[in-house]
Amino acid sequence: MATERFPLKSAQFRREREASWRELEELLDRIDEGGLRHLDHDEARRLPTLHRMVTSSLSVARAISLDQNLLEYLTHLACRSHLIVYAGRREPLRAFAAFFGTRLPRLVRAQWRFVALAAGCFVLGLVTGWLLVHADPTRFYSFVPNSMAGSRTPEASDAELRAALHAQTTNDWLAAFASFLFGNNARVGMLCLFVGFAAGVPVAFVLFQNGLSLGAMAALYASRGLGTEFWGWVLPHGVTELLAAFLCGASGFVFGTSLLFPGRASRLENLSRRGRAAGLVVLGAVGLFFVAALFEGFFRQLVHATPVRYATAAAMTLVWIGYFGFAGRKGAHDALED
């Protein structure tokens, strides 16, 4: 054996490890084509081992090899397998169940202060609107946009106002109406998250303004002695819908405060840590909006007895208190909840 004057350790290193790189590369190619399911049991079990071998090869190569192609190859191979090994694929259905079963109520409980703050903004608007319109009905026009009021203005007769509470739509279009409402509300909810970054001010404003409109409307109906019927019309779906709106508002506030008061983490870090939770709550709120839209689209059009409406509203309140107060209290908590 000829002793080399300049033994190339890097070449020897490559000869020893190359087989495992090639094997990993071949597995990754097949995964790219058809997903993890195309690997058989043994190959799937080999993947993490090969990944670790490649990352170790990469750090060795960085120390001893000056072959640029080799370094680039190993870097990309390690990146690729990193993405696959840590891709975190999950069964969507199970993830869905876990989310609504435990994760969402926990997240909401963790953010209850912000939910309360959002509710506070809304209630403040509600009371203000009610008081102002109660004192001077013409103010109604300032608080309720025309598009929303429709025929329900101070000029309308009692009969017209009552008719609006008991509108009958043909069954055929109820579903369409419900989907429309759902899409609309869910978008507004997501908008809350989006505008959260301006310190939550737009969120507070939107909540307050919605409170104003509802308060104004309530004052109008109350002035005609239709208050009870009005709330019977609002509450069955309103309980759910308002709760969802509060959740969205709370997420906006979380977003805003995580930027304003990052604590010890950097703003960006803090945003991704707490913002993720906020985003999930919005996702939960979208689920609530869906339920609310079912009530608004079907129940409200089909059931006109005021006592039944009140009973439903009370039942829904209890359901949500039970769900957000007690669901998912058992079991391990994870780190994301503060």
Added chain:
Amino acid sequence: MPSKTEVRLVMSPEGVALPFELAPPSERAVALLLDLLLLHGLLLLLAGVAIGLTGLGLGGHGAALFLLASFVLRNAYFSFCEIAWGGKTPGKHAFHLRVVSRDGGALSAEAVIARNLTRDFEVFLPFLSLFAPGALLPGLPGWAALLGLGWLLAGGLLPLFNRDHLRLGDMLGGTLVVRAPRVTLLPDVADAAPAPAAATGAAGPRGHVFTLEQLDLYGIEQLQVLERLLRAAETENNGPVLRGVGERIRTKIGWSEWVPESRELEFLQDFYRQQRARLEHKALFGVRQERKREGRLAPAVLAAAKPAKPAQPAEPAGPATRPEPETPAATPEGGHAREPDAS
């Protein structure tokens, strides 16, 4: 190729820093466009079904189905693809783009959902408001609409104004969009040049043997340029370039023997192999010589060194095991002050 794209280091759980190439905003935009085309193709299909249902007298249900399905499709398309497909959508796949977690851990479903929740407002709304400002917020005074438009644009153009090209959604989800192209492992250039057998002593049929002084002149940068040249030589005819490079190397290291053009490739391969071995050896002992040194060796120095050459293998018995002649190797990068200058 070492491209000029930006790179972000992600620390993998194995403790190895992985340099991910950031996806350029332009590619992301086109990938998004592809996805939108696909998405709207699907929406058209849905609309067709809804119209068909109306024809069957199920107008309400058709409309409901359409509204609901289009909402779900518009909002779930990206999340669903990215969760089920390891951070890719069809559009991203076309450009080798991928969503990864900024902290190097697993990309969770939550991160994906969070990053896609704001997409509607970052991407769709600015577009819509550009083309139809009135449709966005009907009944607003002009200044308010303008303000809203500015707000939306600021949100939508965010990726252009931060280092990592993060969308607002990326910030929320703690994610990063990277490009993961494929690199193939090419044969080692050093394998083309068999090691000069020291036992045979003087230069054999092909055995350009270089002294340590000669090998200490160049650094890693030049080595890797030479690697690229030699790799290119395998596929294309870059003889003249190689010749020029060979000439320059010979002048610098003071190589007095004439090398015929037919053996130029051989010369460079030999030089590459020994240069790499030398630099790797030095790197192992903690001296990474990145750049070349100024100045050159005079042929006279070489002439003095040359007779010693056959004897050299005997002197450093195990050259790899010991940091032998400390003189040149121990002068690190800044060593060009004390050059064996050509007088």
